[in-house]
Amino acid sequence: MQxxxxxIAGVGGxxxxxxxxxxxxxALASGLDVKQNEVHGMAQRGGSVISFVRIGDQVSSxxxxxxxxxxxxxxxxLEALRYIHYLKPGGRLVYNKVSINPSTVAxxxxxxxxxxxEQIAVACAEAQGIEALAIAREAGNGxxxxxxxxGKVMKHLPLxxxxxxxxVKKISQNKGLEVNxxxxxxxxxx
Amino acid sequence: xxxxxSGNEAIALGFGDSGGVFASGYPGTPSTETLEEVxxxxxxxxxxxxxEKVALESVIGGSIAGGRSLSTMKxxxxxxxxxxxxxxxxxxxxxxxxxxxxxxxxxxxxxxxQDSRNYAKFAKVPMLxxxxxxxxxxMVRIGFEISEQFDTPLMxxxxxxxxxxxxxxxxxxxxxxxxxxxxxxxxxxxxxxxFGKLKHIEVEARLLKLQEYAETTPLNRIEMRDTEIGIxxxxxxxxxxxxxxxxxxxxxxxxxxxLPARKIAEFAGSxxxxxxxxxxxxIFEEQIRAMGIEVEIGKNKLPLxxxxxxxxIRTAINDTPAETTSPVEGLxxxxxxxxxxxxxxxxxxxxxxxxxxVSGDIGCYTLGALPPMNAMHSVIDMGASISAAHGMAKVNxxxxxxxxxxxxxxxxxxxxxxxxxxxxxxxxxxxxLVIIMDNRTTGMTGGQENPGTGVTLQGVPxxxxxxxxxxxxxxxxxxxxxxxxxxxxxxxxxxxxxxxxGPYVLIDKNPCILRYKIRKPAxxxxxxxxxxxxxxxxxACMALGLTATxxxxxxxxxxxxxxxxxGVCAQMCxxxxxxxxxxxxxxxx
Ligand code: SF4
Ligand code: SF4
Ligand code: SF4
Numbered sequence: 001m002q003x004x005x006x007x008i009a010g011v012g013g014x015x016x017x018x019x020x021x022x023x024x025x026x027a028l029a030s031g032l033d034v035k036q037n038e039v040h041g042m043a044q045r046g047g048s049v050i051s052f053v054r055i056g057d058q059v060s061s062x063x064x065x066x067x068x069x070x071x072x073x074x075x076x077x078l079e080a081l082r083y084i085h086y087l088k089p090g091g092r093l094v095y096n097k098v099s100i101n102p103s104t105v106a107x108x109x110x111x112x113x114x115x116x117x118e119q120i121a122v123a124c125a126e127a128q129g130i131e132a133l134a135i136a137r138e139a140g141n142g143x144x145x146x147x148x149x150x151g152k153v154m155k156h157l158p159l160x161x162x163x164x165x166x167x168v169k170k171i172s173q174n175k176g177l178e179v180n181x182x183x184x185x186x187x188x189x190x
Numbered sequence: 191x192x193x194x195x196s197g198n199e200a201i202a203l204g205f206g207d208s209g210g211v212f213a214s215g216y217p218g219t220p221s222t223e224t225l226e227e228v229x230x231x232x233x234x235x236x237x238x239x240x241x242e243k244v245a246l247e248s249v250i251g252g253s254i255a256g257g258r259s260l261s262t263m264k265x266x267x268x269x270x271x272x273x274x275x276x277x278x279x280x281x282x283x284x285x286x287x288x289x290x291x292x293x294x295x296x297x298x299x300x301x302x303x304q305d306s307r308n309y310a311k312f313a314k315v316p317m318l319x320x321x322x323x324x325x326x327x328x329m330v331r332i333g334f335e336i337s338e339q340f341d342t343p344l345m346x347x348x349x350x351x352x353x354x355x356x357x358x359x360x361x362x363x364x365x366x367x368x369x370x371x372x373x374x375x376x377x378x379x380x381x382x383x384x385f386g387k388l389k390h391i392e393v394e395a396r397l398l399k400l401q402e403y404a405e406t407t408p409l410n411r412i413e414m415r416d417t418e419i420g421i422x423x424x425x426x427x428x429x430x431x432x433x434x435x436x437x438x439x440x441x442x443x444x445x446x447x448x449l450p451a452r453k454i455a456e457f458a459g460s461x462x463x464x465x466x467x468x469x470x471x472x473i474f475e476e477q478i479r480a481m482g483i484e485v486e487i488g489k490n491k492l493p494l495x496x497x498x499x500x501x502x503i504r505t506a507i508n509d510t511p512a513e514t515t516s517p518v519e520g521l522x523x524x525x526x527x528x529x530x531x532x533x534x535x536x537x538x539x540x541x542x543x544x545x546x547x548v549s550g551d552i553g554c555y556t557l558g559a560l561p562p563m564n565a566m567h568s569v570i571d572m573g574a575s576i577s578a579a580h581g582m583a584k585v586n587x588x589x590x591x592x593x594x595x596x597x598x599x600x601x602x603x604x605x606x607x608x609x610x611x612x613x614x615x616x617x618x619x620x621x622x623l624v625i626i627m628d629n630r631t632t633g634m635t636g637g638q639e640n641p642g643t644g645v646t647l648q649g650v651p652x653x654x655x656x657x658x659x660x661x662x663x664x665x666x667x668x669x670x671x672x673x674x675x676x677x678x679x680x681x682x683x684x685x686x687x688x689x690x691x692g693p694y695v696l697i698d699k700n701p702c703i704l705r706y707k708i709r710k711p712a713x714x715x716x717x718x719x720x721x722x723x724x725x726x727x728x729x730a731c732m733a734l735g736l737t738a739t740x741x742x743x744x745x746x747x748x749x750x751x752x753x754x755x756x757g758v759c760a761q762m763c764x765x766x767x768x769x770x771x772x773x774x775x776x777x778x779x
Contacts, residue, residue: 036194062351065512066516104525105522106734107734109561
């Protein structure tokens with residue numbers, strides 16, 4: 001198969017890395033080659049985070065080049081816009097509609113653009129926003145936004161939904177299992 | 191069994207599977223997870239050292255005592271450990287010894303972009319450079335074999351895109367650790383000049399033997415494809431080259447020091463255009479040009495600074511810019527900030543207000559340099575906050591300036607190399623205010639244990655170093671604890687420290703919110719009382735924000751999904767508009 005490039009973006013602390021892990025493990029469980037990469041530097045919450053997952057028969061570079069992503073998953077609208085140029089023409093974007101202020105905005109040094117969603121719609125015809133935080137809360141924990149997002153994109157991946165569900169089951173700790181399963185299903189239905 | 195793991199995890203696993211006995215390191219991005227993963231193996235001993243020199247020296251002891259040993263650190267850590275390394279190369283090893291060093295091209299989380307390959311040349315030791323997780327795993331085993339066969343320490347080098355990128359790894363059969371005899375051997379391990387002189391001759395001879403090994407090892411392989419272009423490359427650059435130009439012939443170097451001169455000449459002779467694709471310094475290129483080999487594309491076209499990508503390589507080889515889409519312009523940046531409710535926020539709110547010169551250090555608190563705080567004015571290396579502040583105070587005194595400098599440092603950095611600077615300040619009659627943010631962890635790299643944590647890397651309860659007696663023992667009489675969450679008290683404490691002549695140390699003991707998972711109820715802004723004066727925004731917390739434009743006057747709101755209730759912003763409010771919401775905390779970050 002042709003290489004399928006995924007970019008996952010969000011804010012430090014939102015669980016971007018766990019979502020990346022689920023996709024990478026699912027690719028491995030499907031017998032495909034996969035490279036996953038993110039730059040995690042400083043530990044603090046609140047910085048912009050970007051992660052790459054590349055799936056195919058044989059994958060060399062761990063880095064997705066701008067203009068070549070099949071799918072961009074963003075956990076925050078402004079981050080969707082920040083990395084939208086990673087999409088290839090016709091690429092798909094799924095984003096969480098709940099915004100988080102960058103520190104620059106919080107300090108009154110910059111303004112959060114009011115028209116982020118309009119800009120997204122103009123830049124990408126295949127864009128869809130969901131209320132991932134509400135769905136995660138309904139599933140039992142606001143932190144499960146990442147699983148909601150994975151659930152939402154499942155049907156757009158070159159991977160079987162059952163395999164992804166199995167992987168989430170495997171890596172969920174006891175308490176989180178039920179929440180994650182609900183979040184996955186909630187995302188898929190959104 | 192196949193696994194998908196990062197380069198760091200692969201090295202840890204390789205260590206466990208290759209008879210590894212003892213590992214020691216100091217946290218530093220992107221190397222940190224390696225030792226954490228060794229700890230997770232469960233059956234191999236490992237520990238955090240207070241700094242990289244101690245880590246490497248401990249591992250030298252481990253090797254002398256007969257156990258295969260591993261030391262892990264980031265590139266700048268090798269500067270700290272270099273004193274040990276440059277003589278370790280003379281003594282050689284007993285059991286195999288690997289020094290894993292992680293470079294950070296692109297400076298994702300580092301203060302410089304130094305290329306550790308220089309250290310392999312400098313120390314005259316072999317260096318391996320994996321291109322993916324599988325190679326990282328395999329090279330630990332081969333590395334130990336080389337180390338033992340040639341009686342040399344070996345450097346295993348990664349870069350951020352190897353350390354943190356995950357790829358598929360197939361494990362080899364596990365070798366059980368076997369401990370060599372612990373023997374006295376004065377001419378080998380005591381580097382008095384007479385013994386050292388003999389050892390230097392051996393080191394030079396060893397390098398020639400290693401070069402012969404490099405000629406034949408499968409670590410260095412020629413992949414012949416189209417002979418129009420031949421590319422010499424290593425590490426993650428190999429992957430970018432494969433992506434950019436799948437038909438090019440490649441000499442892939444896995445062992446990057448010493449270089450296989452004959453193999454390089456053979457490869458260069460079999461292709462029309464020779465390209466050298468190496469990230470950062472021109473280390474291959476300089477050596478290859480010195481061999482009299484003509485290089486068409488090297489650092490004349492490829493950057494010395496920053497990371498490579500497939501696009502960068504394509505552009506250099508094809509001499510046309512790669513087609514690429516550009517990002518949306520004008521978006522607000524999202525730089526890292528102190529976590530919501532981190533104690534550093536209180537301190538920097540006051541330092542920013544007082545407009546003092548702050549000599550800073552390496553840690554989360556370095557973010558105090560960014561707007562709107564703008565309250566850190568020099569950051570050099572681990573521990574420099576205190577020693578540099580000392581020098582500033584000395585010159586200020588000579589210049590007749592009244593201002594007293596302030597040094598800010600965290601506990602882990604203080605244990606690493608701040609202590610010696612403070613001792614010097616006490617001894618040499620210094621005059622600076624030193625603020626130690628003792629949050630009982632190594633915060634910036636993700637909350638690792640340190641001598642103040644009370645527990646070791648492997649979870650064993652440990653002796654906890656107490657900051658106040660330690661500082662007093664170094665010769666400081668004025669040592670005062672303060673609470674950075676209390677802005678008034680913090681301001682008063684800093685002013686007192688600045689007014690009192692001589693060295694003065696303030697210690698905040700609030701724990702790291704992230705590491706110790708501290709949760710408090712969120713703050714809410716009473717929109718009736720809020721005047722929109724924006725005083726609270728000065729604390730630079732991402733939970734704060736202005737209400738939508740278009741309203742008469744923008745007021746402040748707090749994002750209950752992000753706020754963690756430290757109350758620092760509320761202390762800035764003169765209009766009684768900020769209050770804690772009783773009940774459960776919602777913070778999702
Ligand atoms: S990781 Fe800890 S020390 Fe660093 S900003 Fe967050 S709370 Fe503060
Ligand atoms: S909004 Fe205020 S109370 Fe909440 S975490 Fe930020 S500074 Fe602390
Ligand atoms: S300091 Fe108080 S009054 Fe001023 S903007 Fe903040 S909440 Fe409103």
